[in-house]
Amino acid sequence: MSEKDIFKWTDSLSVGFDEIDLHHKKLLLILNKFKETLELPEAEYKAQIGKIVKNLSDYTEYHFSEEEILMKANGCPGYEDHCKIHADFVAKIKQGLAPLVSGNKQTGAEFSTFLGDWLLDHIAVADHQWADYIHSKE
Numbered sequence: 001m002s003e004k005d006i007f008k009w010t011d012s013l014s015v016g017f018d019e020i021d022l023h024h025k026k027l028l029l030i031l032n033k034f035k036e037t038l039e040l041p042e043a044e045y046k047a048q049i050g051k052i053v054k055n056l057s058d059y060t061e062y063h064f065s066e067e068e069i070l071m072k073a074n075g076c077p078g079y080e081d082h083c084k085i086h087a088d089f090v091a092k093i094k095q096g097l098a099p100l101v102s103g104n105k106q107t108g109a110e111f112s113t114f115l116g117d118w119l120l121d122h123i124a125v126a127d128h129q130w131a132d133y134i135h136s137k138e
């Protein structure tokens with residue numbers, strides 16, 4: 001994480017599972033890279049943006065599936081709803097990919113803000129719910 005990062009990790013975001021915290025940090029890293037890319041000249045932006053969002057999409061799917069395994073193994077309440085929220089978010093990323101390739105930075109700026117705000121809120125609220133449940137049993 002660097003000073004100019006838009007989406008910042010804070011310790012209060014920790015869910016108390018190192019592996020999951022690492023995933024969340026990596027997702028924020030990719031989203032900050034997305035924001036940085038918006039500063040590039042148009043042609044470079046256009047050349048890089050597809051790869052970044054594909055990376056984000058792939059890593060998000062990997063993270064969600066690992067999180068769902070952990071939730072299921074621990075019998076977390078709200079498992080089905082949480083999986084649905086994850087699936088809807090993955091669908092949104094995939095939908096957002098195609099229009100980005102046109103290279104319109106305004107679209108990219110809005111999309112990256114949506115993704116980062118969503119992720120920070122999801123970690124702070126929804127992910128803490130299942131994590132707190134598991135910790136309460138320990």
Ligand SMILES: [Fe+2]
Pocket residue numbers: 024063067123127
């Ligand atoms: Fe998560």
Ligand SMILES: [Fe+2]
Pocket residue numbers: 067082086122126127
């Ligand atoms: Fe989650």
